[in-house]
Amino acid sequence: MSTPIISVENIAKRYRTGEHHRPMCRSIKEEVTHILSRCCGRHVPQPSREFWALRDVSFDVQKGEIIGVIGRNGAGKSTLIRILAGVTRPTAGQVTIQGTVGTLIGTGLGMHPELNGRENIVLSGGIMGLQKREIEDRLEEILAFSELESFADTPVKYYSNGMHARLSFSVSIYLNRPEILLIDEVLAAGDIAFKQKCFTKLLECVNEGTTIVLVTHAVDYVRQLADRCIYLKNGEINCIGDPATVAGKYLQDAQKPSTILQNA
Amino acid sequence: MLRFLIWKDIVVRYKQTVVGIAWIVIQPFVEMLVFTLVFHHFVGITSTDLPYPVFVYIGILVWTYFTAAVHSGAVSLVTARQLLHRMSFPRLYIPFSSIVSKLVDAVFSFAVLCTLLLWFDVPPSITIVWIIPLMMYLAVFAFGISLWLSVLHALYHDVGFIVPYALRILMFLTPVMYPITLVSERWQWLSMMNPVAATIEISRAAIAGTPIPFTMLIVSSWVVLFTLIGGVALFQKLESRFIDVM
Structure with missing residues (x-):
């Protein structure tokens, strides 16, 4: 196999969730009290909890591939995209990207x-x-x-x-x-006709050699478009491979909580 | 890319206000009238080489640019977080573009200054061209400060409340409405270190055609240099951190 265009090796991303749900973002008052209590030796460990948005994620993407990423809210999909886009750095692990990266995340750039x-x-x-x-x-x-x-x-x-x-x-x-296009849930809006138009356009890009990482909740699109699929669950890769199989696994998992609710 | 960021700041600014450019011109002009009335006629501060309205207007022009630049620079990162979260690019562009775009306002204010010079029949000295490098000098200082403030603002939102307050206090410490000669011998060194004071005083001297106080420039440029180097260092050190907490 040729060298992959994206190579992700054991990446992990940690966020701190502290007070106010604003990780690490304290007001100056809190910071001062924190420093003071430290100086007086009465340092009480902060109840800051760690949250691993991604843990030990590794995969390769070949040139011209469309790779789907699915998973529940908070599974780490957007964090993964941000790391690939170079917006934020992983806490551990390494990402090697050979080529220019463009993003299509939410509303338009700027x-x-x-x-x-x-x-x-x-x-x-x-x-x-x-x-x-x-x-x-x-x-x-x-x-x-x-x-x-x-x-x-x-x-x-x-x-x-x-x-x-x-x-x-x-x-x-x-x-x-770009040579690599990262797409995060932008196809959600827009009607069916427009979506079809977008798909055609995307496939056109792929034919010209663009590699696409597509994050979405719409499992159908992944089945329709992707060559391979990654299912992220609680920050880890649950399974990776053929879109139909992976999507099936995801849907199966998604069914579980609702059945429990029904039983209760 | 930098060009487009600056262009955006400028276009958006002039679109949002109905009066647009007029507003930029009126604001310092009214301030000039009020300052002249209060500090010249009521308090009795006089200027030596220029008519007081012209004298105070130069101070206002420089000061207005400085506050506007620092203010927008300080909040620039938080304002641009959407963009910062989506694309990787030199993040220094963000505070930089907000500092530069504010220079446009200063150009309009300068046009008013020229009108004032004509009105008061002040033949402008050729050294008036000094005002261009001086504004650049001030812009560099404002950029240095913005680097500090924008990073701190991203980490601690309190900074957003402190900045306007600190700027107001600093205005009284800067010879905007009084000449630096009014500052007592004991405190002169403090004014010397203030790059904004240097910009104002040198601009005045340049327009009046009196000898330019170069010592102020030399002393204050050290302050500018340290602010800038410190700002860049801080920015780079915390770059990876603030992006995750914004």
Whole structure:
């Protein structure tokens, strides 16, 4: 096998969950009391609990692969994406990525509600590092794909969720041509027709050699699109492999709590 | 990318206000009127080389830029957290772009200054061009401070409350409405170390065409240098930490 484009070795990510649910983020008053009590030797260990968002996660992704990541809320999917995107560093382990990384997470990159659709496209493109020319060349194409031509001059704050998602997706897919595309739950909004259009576009990218890591709750998409699938459970890889099998396992697990509830 | 971040800050700023640019111009102008009335006519502070309104306006121009820059720089990381959580890029860009975008306001205020000079019939000395490197100098200082404050603000939200307060106190310690010559011999050193004071005093001298107090520049540039180096060091040290807690 050729060298993988993404190689993840035993990564772990720890967050501290302390008071206020704001990990490590204390007010100055608390910090001062903390330091004082320490100096007086009356240091009471903080009730800060550790939370391992990811534990001992390893996998490889080959070039041109679509890999799905599924799991319940809080299983560590978004943390994994953030680590792959280089936004945050893992507490332990190593990630090796050979290529440029683009993200498609939630709403558009740096989109501003006061600016209109057109301006936001230019802005997002600029943030992704494109030249103004290149963006303007593709502007109409993006508006057409997102079906937002008639709202191009409306400030984004008046957009509906679906419109927002459509704009974000179109911008990312047209302007962002990274070798690795990380997608976190952006296909949730938008209607079926638009989703199909997105899939086609994504597959087009893959044919051109893009590698995709797709995080989603929609198991059907994973079955439909992915070559392989990772099922994350409580920060660990529960299973990895054929999408249909892995998705089946996930759905089976998801059934369990509800049956317990019914029995009770 | 940096260019677009700056562009965004500027466009958004002028879109949100109805009066737009007019607002930027009116604000320091009204302040100038009030300061002239209170500190010149009521309190009796006088300026030597320039008419008091011009004198105080230079102080206001510089000070307004400084506060605006530090203020937006301090909150910049928290404001941009969405972007920071989605993309990996040099995070220094964020405070930097907010400092630079505020320079646009200063350009408009400068236009008003030119009008004032005409109005009061002050022939501007050629040394007025000094104001450009001086504003750059101040921007570097504001950037250094913003590095400290933005990181601290990301870690401790209290900083958001302290900054405006601290800036207000600092304003009285800076010769905005009085000339530095009014500061007693004993405290002169403190003013010398203040880069904002240096910017204001040198700008005044440059516009009036009087000798430029270079000692102020030299002394205060050490402060700027240490603030900047310390800021960059702190920023890099805590970079991986603040991203997880923001």
